[in-house]
Amino acid sequence: MSESIREILARPSAGGGVTIRGWLRTARHSKEVSFLEVSDGSCFSGIQVVAGPECHGFEETVRALGTGCAVEASGELVESPGSGQSFEIRASSVALVGGVGEDYPLQKKRHSLEFLRTVAHLRPRTNTLGAVLRVRNATARAIHDFFQQRGFIQIHSPIITLSDSEGAGDLFRVSTLDVENPPRDEEGRVDFRQDFFAAPAFLTVSGQLEAEIAALALSKVYTFGPTFRAEDSNTSRHLAEFWMVEPELAFCDLDGLGELAEAFLKQVFQRVREACPDDLEFFNKRIDDTVLATIAHVIEQPFERLRYSEAIEILEKCDRQFEFPVRWGLDLQSEHERFLSEEYFRRPVVVTHYPKAIKAFYMYLNDDEETVGALDVLVPKVGEIIGGSQREHRLEVLRRRIAELGLEEDRYWWYLDLRRHGSVPHAGFGLGFERLVQFMTGMANIRDVIPFPRVPGNAEF
């Protein structure tokens, strides 16, 4: 494999022959010389190829090149006399590998992100999406590194599931039945006993329950995989298909979970800042000029920790008028979360001990019998980025909670069984991977931090 532009630009000094392959960002032609800016996606920067009449292919090829053309160029790596780059390639030959039509939609000029979504097959070639995909990659790697270094074992939780988990969101059905003419049972209802899995099946909304199973054997585990929600929600923070990171720890309580969440975010931010400095510089310059300061802040400042009750007090006492009411027992709204993290504390905030009525059945019931061991991490701009809890590991308490909420115990038989055999305190959280990338890059719309977004009414590409 040939040397990437990233590797060439990282050379200690000029000199020597190089060959690069990539796509033209722009071509500047004057009478005796052409400047080609070539990118291969290996790093934010492209490399400048300078071709004159002595270059093989100058008249036939180089003069006709424009934005988008795929080329192969060979020559000598030299120090650039122009400002704007340290090295450039003095070309001895340039060959066209793949030309572009007159209707090639990408210009060297800035495009709107909305337009780029309509050409998702070409948008990775833009500065912005290229940077997003490199940061996304670095973030995924940093996540694996964090857990692997600490002895967490990755669990591959299933994509197809029969249970609807915590009942979170609407589910995508998985079926091989003929939708035009499904088999019916005696009462005329669709007979899923004849379906592929002999039961109604769905795409997973979370790997949590499976992670709990694994944690109660391997102690420290995590999942990192796609999840699916069929909610008709159309916002800049929601996708129908997104990736979720879910660590789960045995012998861990809520405090331990909060420490893990903070160490996790700090290290991931640190690693991505080390891996993608040019990309982050670009986001800070062109997308959101607070990105670098925010990243530094997350790495350096301790997170604020407070209980739900304290959060309510702060919100009640402040002189801000909120659209939605603030009262103990009501869930925090987006505006409340943003006020706390963006304005009041100006840093990530860890809120714990929520009222049991607004949280899921599996969360640990505190001694006050009113609150549960829930934990949310709120960050500026994005809002809730992590949601987690200490799990209820006491069989009788869990059965009571299931009954209180009117859930069917039968459907959770194996989840309950885990509490009958070797049950221990355990805790875990879920992190929306795209929201993390949004936070890192400052991208306003979640559809622009995933290469192929799935949203209501649109799954093209």
Add this chain to the structure above:
RNA sequence: UCCCCGGUAGCUCAGCUGGUAGAGCAGGCGGCUGUUAACCGCCGGGUCGUAGGUUCAAGUCCUACCCGGGGAGCCA
């Protein structure tokens, strides 16, 4: 799903109180001895989101629908 805003050239937009569509960039051609989203000149390019309606006349006003954006709900 709800509320608000928008849809005009390939892209980004302008088009006033209704009078029959324009700029920059992109594209094509030509010029320019080192450019940095290069620059200069010329040229081509539009059923103004769709369907109805009002009017002598609709890009402009009205209605419905479609698509996009922002916010909210739900959540990650």
